[in-house]
Amino acid sequence: MNKLKHKAFWIFTGDIVGRGFAFFTSLYLANTLGKEYYGLITVAISILGYATWFSDLGLINMGTRETAKPPEKRLFRITEIFRTRLFLGIIVLVFASGAVYLIELEDLQKQVVLSYLFSIIPYVLLLDWFYAGKQEFGKIALSKILNGAAYFSLVIIFIQTAEDITLVPYLYTIGIATASLILAGFAFSSKPFALPTRGIHIYQDLIKSSSLLGTGRFFGQMIQLLPPLAIGAILSLNAAGEYGVAFKIVIIAMLIDRVFVNILLPNLSTLWSVDKTTAVLRIDTVYRLVAAGGAFIAMIIAICANHIIELLFNPEYVQSIILLQVLSVLIAVTFINSLFSFGLIATNKDHDYFTAMVSGGTIAGFIILVMTYFGNVISAALSVSIAEIVITVFTYWKFKQAIQINFIRPLLLCYPAAFLLFLGSLYMPGPQIVSAVIAAPVFLLLIFKFNLLEESQIRWIKSKLW
Secondary structure, eight states, X not given: OOHHHHHHHHHHHHHHHHHHHHHHHHHHHHHHHHHHHHHHHHHXXXXXXXXXXXXXXXXXXXXXXXXXXXXXXXXXXXHHHHHHHHHHHHHHHHHHHHHHHHSOOOHHHHHHHHHHHTTHHHHHHOOHHHHHHTTOHHHHHHHHHHHHHHHHHHHHHHOOSGGGGGGHHHHHHHHHHHHHHHHHHHHHHHOTTOXXXXXXXXXXXXXXXXXXXXXXXXXXXXXXXXXXXXXIIIIOHHHHHHHHHHHHHHHHHTHHHHHHHHHHHHHHHHHHHHOHHHHHHHHHHHHHHHHHHHHHHHHHHHHTHHHHHHHHSOGGGTTHHHHHHHHHHHHHHHHHHHHXXXXXXXXXXXXXXXXXXXXXXXXXXXXXXXXXXXXXXXXXXXXXXXXXXXXXXHHHHXXXXXXXXXXXXXXHHHHHHHHHHHHHHHTSSSOHHHHHHHHHHHHHHHHHHTTSSOHHHHHHHHHHHO
């Protein structure tokens, strides 16, 4: 197994098993707690997501990029990054807990949200960014698997009825703590903290440098974190539960995108600094691949949405079927947005990344809030897909200034083909799973018929997979 396949194997294994446990945990909680309480958990985790952003401020991406460099070329040391995350985590926990305590919420809702906030501490202790920079993905995979397994097992044991909801945040925290302890154990042999810190001015420079990435990431996370909050606050917790179920399927569908991102950031950064011409050729190949792959997966999810929801969830989640179909657009767009956004980070275009994310994220947030406020849960889901398109337009605008490849042709081929095949499936008789079986080879034939991937690009992809 060559190095790239070895890395991809461990990234995919960690994500598919770890997120698999998380998915089945969510599946169990959704069916056990019901729409309202599952919606409360969805909203609470979104609040936690914003709190963890404040405790990170881009330090994860900064840490991964710095760790990938030789020690003598690092601007910031591992110890400095780790201590900064820990300090910010403690500060955020105190202020976030105080803010939630002052908000007018029902006692149960407030208790659940406050309990989730305690997971900030094991989160900031996680060293996954360090091992991502070293590209030791096997250790990260193990931590994710044990995290998911611990959380899943504890939920199955302790959560039996809706009244047990107050225990869920503590079990979630134990799962993250398990991952932190595993990576901390590996750190004893890696000795990441061998070099001492160099004074308080370093921490100031570190926060200033990472804040560009962090602020960009904040607006980039708008798609994941804002909709549940907006739906729960403006519509209802029941609607948030319906949305949370559909979005959980989307997250699972984008596992391949996660593999792509984790490999791209360190490898593209290295290649870009050595040979920009070759880097551009590789980006062109990967772009064509992710454009086709994202459209293909989105098409299959949209066609099979009713089978997926009806198979996995209680009948009370039937509304989630159309939400999943609408959110399938998000899958297709996210694949290419990952290339643009993380490509900007990998090629040291931090300011461009910041500008694109802030500009696109601001508009995206406005779209989500307006369409949720004046609509319903379906328009809220539609706003999420539209918002992702808006952010992608801005990241594309910045990315194409540095990378000159044909971005339009793959989209004009893949997206219309997938959409037309989906529309055709709505009018086909029989189960929609049959429509998916027919649509899949037709889509692939169109891709090869119009030579989306050239022969040399196919040979390069094969060399990396076999």
